Amino acid sequence: MNQAAEEFTYAEQDLNTYSGISDYYDVLMTNGYYNYEEITRNLLEVLGSRRRVLELGVGTGLVAEGLLQQNSGLSLTGLDNTESMLAQAKERLGDKIKYELQDVTTFSLDRTFEASFSVGGCWYFIDHGDRLEFCSHIDDRQTCEQSLRRVIEHLEPGGVLSLALQDPHTDYSKPLTDELTYSQAIHDEGAGLFTKQYTFTKENEVVAEQFYRYLVISEQEIHDFFLELGCKPLGLNSTRKFFTYQKQ
Numbered sequence: 380m381n382q383a384a385e386e387f388t389y390a391e392q393d394l395n396t397y398s399g400i401s402d403y404y405d406v407l408m409t410n411g412y413y414n415y416e417e418i419t420r421n422l423l424e425v426l427g428s429r430r431r432v433l434e435l436g437v438g439t440g441l442v443a444e445g446l447l448q449q450n451s452g453l454s455l456t457g458l459d460n461t462e463s464m465l466a467q468a469k470e471r472l473g474d475k476i477k478y479e480l481q482d483v484t485t486f487s488l489d490r491t492f493e494a495s496f497s498v499g500g501c502w503y504f505i506d507h508g509d510r511l512e513f514c515s516h517i518d519d520r521q522t523c524e525q526s527l528r529r530v531i532e533h534l535e536p537g538g539v540l541s542l543a544l545q546d547p548h549t550d551y552s553k554p555l556t557d558e559l560t561y562s563q564a565i566h567d568e569g570a571g572l573f574t575k576q577y578t579f580t581k582e583n584e585v586v587a588e589q590f591y592r593y594l595v596i597s598e599q600e601i602h603d604f605f606l607e608l609g610c611k612p613l614g615l616n617s618t619r620k621f622f623t624y625q626k627q
């Protein structure tokens with residue numbers, strides 16, 4: 380673990396949740412971190428005529444909001460394990476979607492879905508141009524695989540799981556408003572793990588921070604795992620923004 384990450388763990392906050400930075404999440408995301416218009420346009424293409432949809436790691440509901448603005452016929456369920464993120468989704472969307480405050484590693488629902496997706500939520504792909512890497516918010520390999528199994532069990536035959544692609548992570552710092560600055564620092568721990576430290580500062584004072592450890596799995600290994608789960612890799616969408624698996 381690098382020096383910064385080591386120091387950060389002294390804060391004794393919850394690791395691997397977004398509780399430390401949830402108050403600042405929207406201002407970061409809507410200042411260029413993600414392009415929600417592009418994400419929702421591509422996701423609607425991937426979902427096609429599927430209506431009953433589960434979002435894994437719905438966060439504050441920004442993707443769900445974009446989807447519903449373009450297709451009010453969708454029946455969305457948003458799952459998240461960070462209460463303060465889900466509270467903002469509820470404020471944003473009211474009764475337009477269903478909410479599940481559950482951890483994807485243990486979740487259980489009384490219904491199945493035609494589609495499930497994650498946009499930087501529980502899982503995503505890092506796009507290196509010539510190859511993809513599967514990236515997991517669940518940093519233990521066995522628990523990650525059990526969670527994916529659980530997701531597939533909640534899909535109907537023919538249902539799809541679509542995961543958004545992201546650019547490789549880098550260290551950087553950028554102003555979000557006149558007084559608020561965001562910084563992130565990435566540290567490769569080896570053995571398929573990396574850490575990311577998110578920090579928000581105002582006049583050089585840290586006002587929020589979160590430390591997250593991610594697991595990385597190679598493209599071939601994850602495709603093989605999905606095949607074991609009875610899911611066929613359908614591949615990338617036309618604009619290379621989502622990778623989709625289909626339950627057979």
Ligand SMILES: C[S@@+](CC[C@H](N)C(=O)[O-])C[C@H]1O[C@@H](n2cnc3c(N)ncnc32)[C@H](O)[C@@H]1O
Pocket residue numbers: 395396397408413435436437438439440441442458459460461464481482483484497498499500501516517
């Ligand atoms: C980067 S945010 C993405 C939120 C949303 N999809 C968006 O695009 O704005 C990741 C979300 O995934 C949730 N998450 C991470 N690990 C999770 C887990 N094990 N179970 C449920 N939710 C999880 C976090 O709480 C957070 O709200």
